Amino acid sequence: MKCPYCGYLKDKVIDSRERDDGLLIRRRRACLKCRKRFTTYEEIDLKPLVVVKKDGRREKFNRDKIRIGIQKACEKRPISIDKIDKIVEEVEKDIRQRYEDEVTSKEIGQLVIKKLKKLDKVAYIRFASVYQEFDNINQFLKEIEKIGGKNV
Amino acid sequence: MKCPYCGYLKDKVIDSRERDDGLLIRRRRACLKCRKRFTTYEEIDLKPLVVVKKDGRREKFNRDKIRIGIQKACEKRPISIDKIDKIVEEVEKDIRQRYEDEVTSKEIGQLVIKKLKKLDKVAYIRFASVYQEFDNINQFLKEIEKIGGKNV
DNA sequence: ATTTCATTTTCAATATATAGTATTTTATAA
DNA sequence: TTATAAAATACTATATATTGAAAATGAAAT
Incomplete structure (x- = not known):
């Protein structure tokens, strides 16, 4: 070398x-x-991973797409780039260790949500509302209550 | 393995x-x-690279910071994530092959500008104006003229 | 100053990877 | 569609890396 x-x-x-x-x-x-x-x-050279989107279309997995989504949710929030990096890294690791060739964008969204929830409630709500991952409107409202319903 | x-x-x-x-x-x-x-x-395990900022402070090189800057400049422009990735990759490669332990943020900015200029004039102008890398106001105005002065 | 923890260094016997050459397949660009 | 480049497969003699255990070093904590 x-x-x-x-x-x-x-x-x-x-x-x-x-x-x-x-x-x-x-x-x-x-x-x-x-x-x-x-x-x-x-x-190991990672096997190509395909993301199945909600409309059924498939595209190559790209961690930067995940990063962009998280970044938007974290705008103006006190969350460092390193923290975002860590989430992206963990999400990718979680997905890859399932040894599947495909993931749905929903699964990715859920992983991100789980991790954001621990990190920052506002970013979590923003992200979750975009990805419509709440089971029902009540859950959504409860979460907003928790954080005081501001800055969302 | x-x-x-x-x-x-x-x-x-x-x-x-x-x-x-x-x-x-x-x-x-x-x-x-x-x-x-x-x-x-x-x-090869990359040697840690330090970025020297305009105010003299130093921080670890992080390609995602570059990416974020480019993304902002490319907002609403017809530029795919892959294209942005490529620029980030090239910029990092250019920097690392100089075999220096430090880079100034200005050098990084100039590299990005050079590559954005080839790709998209609007993104280029946006990025350049943020990084104040124009030699003078005339050059800035000329560039705006070139692209019709719109959508900047 | 001393303990702890992580990283680096050394050493030597043996198992394992490498490079040369060539054909085939797959992916990407023109 | 064709051209081009990149990646995969095959085979073999020989050079090279691997592994365990232990000691040394450096940084951070007590």
Whole structure:
């Protein structure tokens, strides 16, 4: 691999450890020219995941679409980008570890909602109302009551 | 590595190729249980990159911050998420291949501007005006003229 | 200052991956 | 549709990575 310090193309692996969950191999390598060391990670190439939308159309899974939805719900809320990243990451992980080739957009929405609920009630309500995931209007109203019915 | 099909933890590498640029090793592996095949990629662990902001403060590089800026500039414009992704990816690649540990937010902005300019004039103007990267007001006005001065 | 926890380093025997060459299939662009 | 590029398959001799255990280092906490 190309040394990130001097750009030389030859190196040797001096250590290699697989994580217990089998999802990652960390290798420690040393450049054969400058002798400096660096780390690499080997990961499985994710199988293409297809999202089935409400109207039945299918499209490639794209985590950025999830991110955009969450961002909108979090506008003007005190939620850092890192927090949003974490949710997106968790949602993707949850979906992928089901080992299915397809997910419905509804399932994705529900996962996001579950996580937003823990993080920020306002963002949660905004997101949930867009995705119409409330079982009924009462549940929706109860949630609004909880947060005082403001800033939604 | 954990088989993405059956979850078994043992497998063997049946092929391994390094890309010419030395930035990636692609391995083809076969699960020792279900015999199914899958692909893995090994990449160098990126050195932490620090962004130096205009006021001198430093923060960890986060590609999503770039994405958000571009998204805002592209609002209501006919630009797909994939296109935005591509810009973000290219910008990050450009920055990282300089092998520096730090970048100024101005440099990042300029890279984004260069790429948006080719893609969509309106988004370009919006982004550039936010980042105040025009050398002078005349240049700004000229650009607005070019696109008819509307929808900015 | 000392303990704890995580990361890094070392070492050596042996199992395992690699690279060269070539054909085939699949995906993407023209 | 055709052209082009990218990814997958196959096979084999040989070079290279892996693994366990233990010690060293560095950072954070007491």
